Every structure is written in C-alpha cells, then in structure tokens.
Amino acid sequence: xxxxxxRKATGLVRQAxxxxxxxxNVNFINIAIGVAFMxxxxxxxxxxxxxxxxxxxxxxxxxxxxxxxxxxxxxAMPRSGGEYxxxxxxxxxxxxxxxxxNYTIWCFFYIGVPAAFLGKYxxxxxxxxxxxxFGSTAMTNWGNxxxxxxGTALTGTVLIIIFAIVFIYGVSLYMRIQNVLFVIASIGLxxxxxxxxRHTPASSLxxxxxxxxxxxxxxxxxxxxxxxxxxxxxxxxxxDLKQTLIAMTWPFTVLGFSIASAYIGGEIKGANRSQMIGxxxxxxxxxxxxxxxxxxxxxxxxxxxxxxxxxxxPGNVNLGFTxxxxxxxxxxxxxxxxxxxxxxxxxxxxxxWLPIYILTCTRNLLAWxxxxxxxxxxxxxxxxxxxxxxxxxxxxxLGIGFLWLYAYDSTFSTISGFFGQVCGTxxxxxxxxxxxxxxxxxxxxxxxxxxxxxxxxxxxxxGVLSACGMALIAWAFLHDxxxxxxxxxxxxxxxxxxxxxxxxxxxxxxxxxxxxxxxDIDLAFAEIPPE
Amino acid sequence: MAxxxxxxxxxxxxANGGIARLIGGRAIHAMCGEQLPAILRRPSLDIDxxxxxxxxxxxxxxxxxxxxxxxxxxxxxxxxxxxMFYAGDTKIDIFxxxxxxxxxxKLGHRLELHPLTLAPADLLLTKLQVFxxxxxxxxxxxxxxxxxGLGSGELGAIDTGYIAKLLGSDWGFWRTATGTLKTLExxxxxxxxTELATPLRRHVAELLQVLESAPKTLSxxxxxxxxERSPWYELPEEPDSNHLSTTA
Numbered sequence: 001x002x003x004x005x006x007r008k009a010t011g012l013v014r015q016a017x018x019x020x021x022x023x024x025n026v027n028f029i030n031i032a033i034g035v036a037f038m039x040x041x042x043x044x045x046x047x048x049x050x051x052x053x054x055x056x057x058x059x060x061x062x063x064x065x066x067x068x069x070x071x072x073x074x075x076a077m078p079r080s081g082g083e084y085x086x087x088x089x090x091x092x093x094x095x096x097x098x099x100x101x102n103y104t105i106w107c108f109f110y111i112g113v114p115a116a117f118l119g120k121y122x123x124x125x126x127x128x129x130x131x132x133x134f135g136s137t138a139m140t141n142w143g144n145x146x147x148x149x150x151g152t153a154l155t156g157t158v159l160i161i162i163f164a165i166v167f168i169y170g171v172s173l174y175m176r177i178q179n180v181l182f183v184i185a186s187i188g189l190x191x192x193x194x195x196x197x198r199h200t201p202a203s204s205l206x207x208x209x210x211x212x213x214x215x216x217x218x219x220x221x222x223x224x225x226x227x228x229x230x231x232x233x234x235x236x237x238x239x240d241l242k243q244t245l246i247a248m249t250w251p252f253t254v255l256g257f258s259i260a261s262a263y264i265g266g267e268i269k270g271a272n273r274s275q276m277i278g279x280x281x282x283x284x285x286x287x288x289x290x291x292x293x294x295x296x297x298x299x300x301x302x303x304x305x306x307x308x309x310x311x312x313x314p315g316n317v318n319l320g321f322t323x324x325x326x327x328x329x330x331x332x333x334x335x336x337x338x339x340x341x342x343x344x345x346x347x348x349x350x351x352x353w354l355p356i357y358i359l360t361c362t363r364n365l366l367a368w369x370x371x372x373x374x375x376x377x378x379x380x381x382x383x384x385x386x387x388x389x390x391x392x393x394x395x396x397x398l399g400i401g402f403l404w405l406y407a408y409d410s411t412f413s414t415i416s417g418f419f420g421q422v423c424g425t426x427x428x429x430x431x432x433x434x435x436x437x438x439x440x441x442x443x444x445x446x447x448x449x450x451x452x453x454x455x456x457x458x459x460x461x462x463g464v465l466s467a468c469g470m471a472l473i474a475w476a477f478l479h480d481x482x483x484x485x486x487x488x489x490x491x492x493x494x495x496x497x498x499x500x501x502x503x504x505x506x507x508x509x510x511x512x513x514x515x516x517x518x519x520d521i522d523l524a525f526a527e528i529p530p531e
Numbered sequence: 532m533a534x535x536x537x538x539x540x541x542x543x544x545x546a547n548g549g550i551a552r553l554i555g556g557r558a559i560h561a562m563c564g565e566q567l568p569a570i571l572r573r574p575s576l577d578i579d580x581x582x583x584x585x586x587x588x589x590x591x592x593x594x595x596x597x598x599x600x601x602x603x604x605x606x607x608x609x610x611x612x613x614x615m616f617y618a619g620d621t622k623i624d625i626f627x628x629x630x631x632x633x634x635x636x637k638l639g640h641r642l643e644l645h646p647l648t649l650a651p652a653d654l655l656l657t658k659l660q661v662f663x664x665x666x667x668x669x670x671x672x673x674x675x676x677x678x679x680g681l682g683s684g685e686l687g688a689i690d691t692g693y694i695a696k697l698l699g700s701d702w703g704f705w706r707t708a709t710g711t712l713k714t715l716e717x718x719x720x721x722x723x724x725t726e727l728a729t730p731l732r733r734h735v736a737e738l739l740q741v742l743e744s745a746p747k748t749l750s751x752x753x754x755x756x757x758x759e760r761s762p763w764y765e766l767p768e769e770p771d772s773n774h775l776s777t778t779a
Contacts, residue, residue: 011632012768013631080608269765383588
C-alpha cells in the first residue's frame with residue numbers, strides 16, 4: 001500500500017529550517033555538558049589507562065551509523081514521532097509503539113535531569129565564580145544553595161514552566177530563542193577554550209588554589225585533595241583499550257543523541273537535506289568540539305589534577321560541589337567580564353536538553369493519541385492558545401515530578417536510563433532499518449535515500465552497523481563502574497526492563513480498553529487519511 | 532453528501548458569527564465573473580479561504596455543521612495559522628489571519644473589503660508572491676489584471692497604492708513580485724493569447740512602473756543592499772507529510 005498519501009496541495013511553509021535543525025541537534029548533544037561529564041568521571045581512576053581522545057573518537061564512530069539510520073528514516077518518512085513512525089512501518093505497530101514508549105518514558109525522566117543541571121552545574125558555579133571575584137561570601141553560599149536538592153529542584157521547576165510556556169506559543173518561537181542562546185553559548189565556550197589554552201598545569205594549579213582557597217579556607221586546596229584521597233589519588237596508567245572502550249559511556253551520554261530532530265520531522269523544511277545535515281553533521285561538529293575542549297582542558301590542568309578533582313568527595317575538602325572545566329577556566333582569570341561570560345555561557349549549555357525533551361515527549365504523545373493509543377484529549381488543540389496544551393502540560397508535569405525524584409533520590413542520579421534507550425529503542429530502530437527496504441519496498445524506492453552498495457540497501461547496511469554499535473555501547477554500560485547499571489547492581493536493570501516491558505502491557509491494555517468501548521485500534525492503524 | 536460550495540462555507544461561518552473570504556482559483560473566477568476570457572478560465576477543485584483568529588470557533592462550528600472532516604494531524608501541528616478540512620473530495624484550505632507561503636501577508640484586517648473574496652489587490656499579491664510561478668499562477672495574475680484593471684482605491688479595481696506601500700517595505704516580496712510580473716510580460720501571448728497580450732503587457736508595465744517609483748522604507752533599502760546573495764523567499768512544501776499516523 002502506498003503510504004505517502006500524495007495529493008495536490010497549495011503548499012506549507014514548515015517551522016524549522018536546516019540551521020534550526022542543526023542547532024537543535026547540537027543543543028541536544030550538548031558539547032559543554034559532555035566535556036563537563038567527561039572530566040568529572042573519566043579521569044577519576046575508575047578507568048585506569050583510559051584515553052579520553054580515543055574514547056571520544058571511537059564513540060563517534062560507533063554512534064555514527066545510528067545517527068545516519070535516523071537521518072535516512074527521517075528523510076524517507078518526514079513525519080513527527082521518530083521511531084514510532086519508522087519502526088511501525090518497517091515492522092509492526094506494536095514494536096514501533098514499544099520502542100517509542102521506552103524512549104518517551106526515559107525522556108520524561110530526562111526532562112527533569114537537565115532542569116536540575118541548570119541549578120546543579122550552571123547557576124551554582126556562576127554564583128560561586130562571582131562570589132570569589134567580588135569577595136562575597138553570600139554569593140558563594142547562594143551558589144552552594146543552588147546545588148542542593150531544594151535549589152536544584154526549584155530552579156528546574158521554574159525552567160520547565162518557562163519552556164512549557166514557550167512551546168504553548170509555538171515551535172518557531174523556541175527555534176528563535178535556541179538560536180540566539182546557542183550563539184551566545186558557543187562564543188562563551190570558545191572564549192573558555194582560549195582561556196584554558198593560555199595556561200599550563202603549573203600556572204593553573206596556583207590559580208586554582210587561590211580561587212578555591214577563598215571558600216575551602218585552605219591555602220593549598222589541591223594538596224588537601226590528594227591528601228584526602230591518599231592511596232586512591234589518581235596516577236597516570238599505560239593505555240588500556242578495554243577501559244577506553246568502557247569509558248565511551250561518557251561521550252555517549254551526549255554524542256549518542258544527535259537524533260533529536262527525528263521527533264519533529266513533520267515540522268522541518270526540506271526534510272531530506274535538513275535531516276541528513278542536521279543529524280550526522282551535528283554529531284561530527286560536536287565531536288570535534290569535544291576533542292578541542294578536552295585538549296585545552298588537559299593542556300591547562302593535566303590528567304592527574306582533573307582525575308583527583310573528580311575522585312575526591314567535595315565535602316571532604318570544603319569544595320561544596322566539584323568544579324566543572326568551565327569553573328576551572330573561570331578560576332584562571334581575574335577579569336570579571338571574562339568570569340561572567342564563561343559562567344553565563346556554561347549555564348546556557350546546561351539547560352539545553354530540557355526543551356528538546358519536552359518537545360520530543362509532546363510530539364510522541366500526540367502521535368500515540370492520534371492513533372488511539374493515548375487519550376484523545378491529549379491531541380486536542382486548546383481554544384485559547386491554539387496549541388496542544390494538554391500534551392505540553394502532561395510533559396511538563398511529569399518532567400517536574402521526575403526532576404524532584406532526581407534531585408532527592410541518588411538512585412536515579414545516573415546515566416542508566418540511556419542504557420534503556422540504547423537497548424529498547426535504538427537497537428530496535430536499527431533492526432527496523434535493516435528490514436525496511438524489504439518490508440516497505442515502494443516507500444523505500446520512492447524515498448530520496450534509496451541508495452545501494454553492491455545491490456544492498458545502504459540503510460540496511462547502516463542498520464547492521466548501528467545494531468552492532470548499540471550492542472557495544474550496551475556492553476560498555478554494563479561494565480562501567482559509574483554508569484549505575486550492571487549485573488552486580490541490578491536494580492536499574494530491573495527498572496530499565498520494567499519500562500520496556502510496560503510498553504507491551506500498555507499497548508495490549510489500551511487495545512483491550514478501546515475494544516470494550518467499540519473502537520478497533522487496528523482500524524486506526526489501517527486508516528488512510530481522507531482524500 | 533451534496534457538493535459543498537464556497538458560498539455554503541462562507542455563509543456557515545458567518546451564521547456562526549465569524550468571517551471568511553475566498554482566495555485562490557475560485558476567488559479569481561468569482562471576482563472576474565463573466566469577464567474572464569475563456570483562455571484564462573481553469574477548474575479549481577479546492578476551496579481556499581482566509582479567516583480571522585477571532586472566527587476560529589465559528590469556523591469549527593461551521594465545519595461540523597457542514598459535515599466536513601478535519602485533517603487532524605495537520606490542524607494539530609499547524610492550526611495556529613492554517614487548518615484543513617475535507618468535504619467529500621473537496622479540500623477546504625483555510626488560512627487564519629496570515630497567508631504564509633513564499634512570502635508572508637497579514638490579511639486578518641483585510642477581510643471586510645469585499646463580500647465574498649479578498650480585495651483584488653490582495654488576490655493579486657497572493658499570486659505575485661509565488662517565486663516559481665506556474666502557468667496557473669500567471670494565468671490567474673493575467674485574469675485579475677485584465678478583468679479588474681489598475682486603480683487607486685476604486686471598488687473592484689486593483690489598488691496599486693496599497694500594493695506599492697506593502698512591497699515598498701519588503702524587498703524580498705518586491706523582488707519576487709516584480710520577477711513574476713516580468714515573467715508574465717515575457718510570456719503574455721502564451722498565457723493570455725495574442726489578442727489580450729497587448730492590454731496585459733500594458734497593465735504589467737504600468738504596475739511595474741508604480742512598483743519601481745514607489746517610496747521605499749529604510750529596511751527595504753538595507754535588504755536591497757544584500758540583494759540576492761541571501762535567500763529572500765520561502766519554498767512551501769506539500770503538507771501531506773505532516774501525518775503522524777503510523778498507517779502502513
């Protein structure tokens with residue numbers, strides 16, 4: 001059956017262009033948060049012999065096929081809903097729904113996490129930097145408050161509400177906001193990199209001790225750190241490939257998500273070009289940035305310093321919270337404007353995941369509701385705001401709930417949800433890519449990505465590579481001592497499994513409930529929109 | 532279902548307290564009436580309308596009363612400025628306040644000027660804004676110019692003052708509109724036939740002269756400095772791919 005529903009129409013100008021898509025995906029990757037995570041967790045001794053550059057490059061290579069799979073799918077089926085649309089068509093609606101359900105539930109959770117990042121990593125550091133610059137203990141204390149569970153949760157709640165309001169006004173408004181903030185954040189990141197490049201470990205150590213001493217009360221904070229760590233202090237180890245592979249989980253937390261624009265595919269102009277540039281392009285661009293900023297950070301502070309800083313419990317040396325690379329860069333200068341630029345631009349990176357998660361959840365909810373898999377109310381357009389208010393409010397409310405859970409329950413302060421997205425969504429989508437050219441021959445042949453190598457569809461080849469890549473990432477998660485998920489710590493495995501299996505239960509339960517009300521969901525799936 | 536006409540839709544919206552006016556091929560036919568030369572007549576299946584944001588409730592009520600089927604996914608994602616319905620095989624495409632295609636026209640305040648369609652000047656602009664003008668767009672443009680003629684505010688004539696003021700503040704729109712007019716000038720015989728080509732060329736030349744000599748705003752001049760180095764128009768796509776449905 002032809003599924004393109006082609007009919008003559010007067011045309012439509014969609015809301016997001018190629019530039020918007022690129023920025024959208026780079027924001028969802030989030031370069032600064034990526035570098036921050038990498039230096040908070042990779043050199044701290046958990047992966048002896050890790051090479052940050054090789055880990056980042058390998059991760060880029062491993063996730064590139066997945067990025068290309070989503071880009072090609074989005075090009076072949078330029079519709080909102082991501083894998084819900086792709087996998088449903090390539091395989092069966094059940095699998096499409098389960099993959100989408102799995103991703104969306106974790107997205108709800110991760111609405112809360114970046115909302116927490118603004119307070120936890122962004123504003124807290126900014127206030128501490130300004131507190132030190134102005135010699136204001138009060139500002140430093142405010143900074144510490146923003147990193148507390150209450151500070152994190154309240155700041156995040158305000159942020160979620162602000163972005164929910166933005167989306168009520170429309171996606172194009174958000175695109176304009178994101179583009180402006182992205183330019184500011186990128187310029188700030190470049191300035192941060194230049195400041196780091198100007199220093200060597202010797203000069204940086206002195207600057208750090210001077211900076212940190214104002215709130216730790218110690219003349220030599222770094223010495224206090226190494227003393228506190230004792231035999232656990234980090235020492236450089238010879239290169240270890242296995243540890244380098246396992247540590248890919250950290251670059252993956254950002255580089256694995258260049259696919260955000262797949263979920264708003266129906267709102268993107270020139271889907272083929274925009275998505276093919278926007279997804280793999282943003283991955284390569286961000287990967288280069290990760291490598292550059294990693295280089296200047298290591299150039300300025302050295303591996304051991306960053307490792308020990310990441311390893312020490314901050315409270316043990318009066319640090320309050322562990323400084324990220326951005327705060328370390330701010331510690332290198334006494335120019336208040338430079339401190340402000342570094343701090344504000346980093347804060348502008350910390351929020352970036354949040355609105356994209358809200359939009360992803362909203363679009364997936366709408367897709368389900370239109371097919372009868374979620375209450376029809378969710379797909380209603382509000383009379384006053386002319387936007388899908390219910391879907392936005394549901395996403396925001398669930399996001400706020402998960403934010404408070406994340407802020408107060410350390411069990412969920414992990415990246416283990418990404419494991420679920422890898423196994424329960426990206427892997428299934430990869431399988432969908434393998435079979436799509438064969439199960440939907442007409443659609444594939446009619447698409448702009450009907451490419452072949454030696455007679456084999458490129459999409460199928462990429463699907464195989466993507467599935468292998470995701471299997472490798474899943475292995476890394478299970479062996480990573482800091483991922484929060486492993487066979488020796490199975491709680492989060494059960495949570496991930498529960499989320500995945502609940503998709504099947506929800507699908508069949510909804511089908512049953514709808515059938516009792518006289519609605520056959522299969523008909524909804526089979527229905528062709530009126531000509 | 533009996534065939535629904537544009538008159539039915541506009542009347543139903545009015546009966547519910549709203550306002551809507553016709554655009555597109557049917558509007559041009561209605562505007563030009565019997566004066567429309569045979570060579571410029573073309574069938575128009577769709578009903579294209581413009582309404583106001585405040586008429587939204589009336590629009591929905593009218594569509595329900597008429598038994599029209601909403602294009603649910605499309606309306607969900609684009610309903611702020613655009614809605615689509617089906618009456619049997621007839622598509623009803625409704626712009627709300629704003630006509631956003633290759634260029635943007637704010638039309639919410641222009642609906643009272645004519646009882647059935649948009650004013651001739653606005654109808655002409657909806658055709659002149661098309662960057663890749665097809666024969667049907669050129670044909671409609673020719674029909675309007677020949678049937679309505681150029682004027683300065685006279686009822687039924689194309690208000691050149693209004694067009695000049697609008698395009699004098701938007702270089703991109705001005706560039707596309709003058710480009711379309713020049714194409715029409717070149718293809719006058721092909722579009723309107725030998726007999727009508729001469730009067731058509733005269734109208735086109737007159738309108739081009741008005742647009743050239745009209746005062747330009749500072750932003751128009753600033754944008755003109757950039758010129759064609761930066762894109763000045765949007766390219767609308769088929770809206771069909773908005774479907775969220777997983778239908779296979």
